[in-house]
Amino acid sequence: MTGNSTLFMIVAVFGLILWRRTRAMRVPMKGSGLRLVLPPIFMSIGFVQLSSPDIHVTLEEALVTIALGLLLSIPMIVTTNYEIREDGNIYAKRSKAFIAALAGLLVIRLALRNYIGGIDQATMLFLFFLLAVCYIVPWRIVSFVKYRSVLRMKTANDSGAE
Numbered sequence: 001m002t003g004n005s006t007l008f009m010i011v012a013v014f015g016l017i018l019w020r021r022t023r024a025m026r027v028p029m030k031g032s033g034l035r036l037v038l039p040p041i042f043m044s045i046g047f048v049q050l051s052s053p054d055i056h057v058t059l060e061e062a063l064v065t066i067a068l069g070l071l072l073s074i075p076m077i078v079t080t081n082y083e084i085r086e087d088g089n090i091y092a093k094r095s096k097a098f099i100a101a102l103a104g105l106l107v108i109r110l111a112l113r114n115y116i117g118g119i120d121q122a123t124m125l126f127l128f129f130l131l132a133v134c135y136i137v138p139w140r141i142v143s144f145v146k147y148r149s150v151l152r153m154k155t156a157n158d159s160g161a162e
Contacts, residue, residue, distance in 0.1 A: 007110070010106070010109070010110065010113075011106075014102070014106045017102065018099065018102055021092075021098070021099075021102065022099070024092050025091060025092045025093070025094045025095075026091075027091070028085075028087070028089030028090060028091055029082070029089070029090045029091065029092065029147065032148075032151070033144050033147040033148055033151065034144075036140050036143050036144040036147060037140050037141065037144050039136060039140060040133070040136055040137045040140050040141075043129075043132070043133055043136065043137075046129050046133075052122060052126075054120070054122035054123075055122050055123050055126045056119075056120070056123050057123055057126060057127065061127060062127075062130065065127050065130045065131050065134065066130065066134050068131060068134070069130065069131045069132070069133065069134020069135045070134055070135070070138060072105060072108065072131070072134075072135040073134070073135040073136075073137075073138040073139045075097075075101035075104065075105075076098075076101055076102075076105070076135060076139040077138065077139050077142045077143075078097075078101075079095050079097045079098035079100075079101050080092065080093075080095075080098060080139065080142075080143050080146065081093040081095070081146060082146055082147050082150040083150065084150060084153065084154050084157070088154070088158075090147065090150050090151060090154060105135070109128070109131070112128075112131075113128070
């Protein structure tokens with residue numbers, strides 16, 4: 001039963017993320033874009049897990065997880081862009097490729113979960129947390145830079161129009 005409830009939780013979280021991201025494509029972004037980098041800051045609290053004696057991660061496992069996380073961030077980075085629409089506001093660009101990248105990410109995480117099922121629960125949770133950090137942090141930082149670039153263009157256009 002634990003496996004099914006975990007699977008349900010993963011799919012539910014994926015559904016919430018997908019709903020939130022597709023909703024964000026219809027709502028204008030406001031402010032300086034700092035909200036884009038808040039999730040990685042909040043995730044840093046999870047590194048308290050590092051002090052757990054139940055976690056047994058080898059250097060090789062950690063390096064592979066970090067490399068895989070960085071690799072998984074690439075489709076997220078490529079498919080996340082911002083635009084100024086007719087109303088003069090900045091929006092996340094609508095992208096079916098982004099939704100496909102999120103779905104692919106879910107499939108890869110589920111496949112990895114089944115593939116590395118031989119390690120203890122605490123270590124697997126830590127590795128998946130590390131994986132998430134390694135694809136979310138670069139994606140959010142690059143998204144912030146992209147947003148700020150569009151914001152500068154908007155500001156330049158607004159001041160040039162006056």
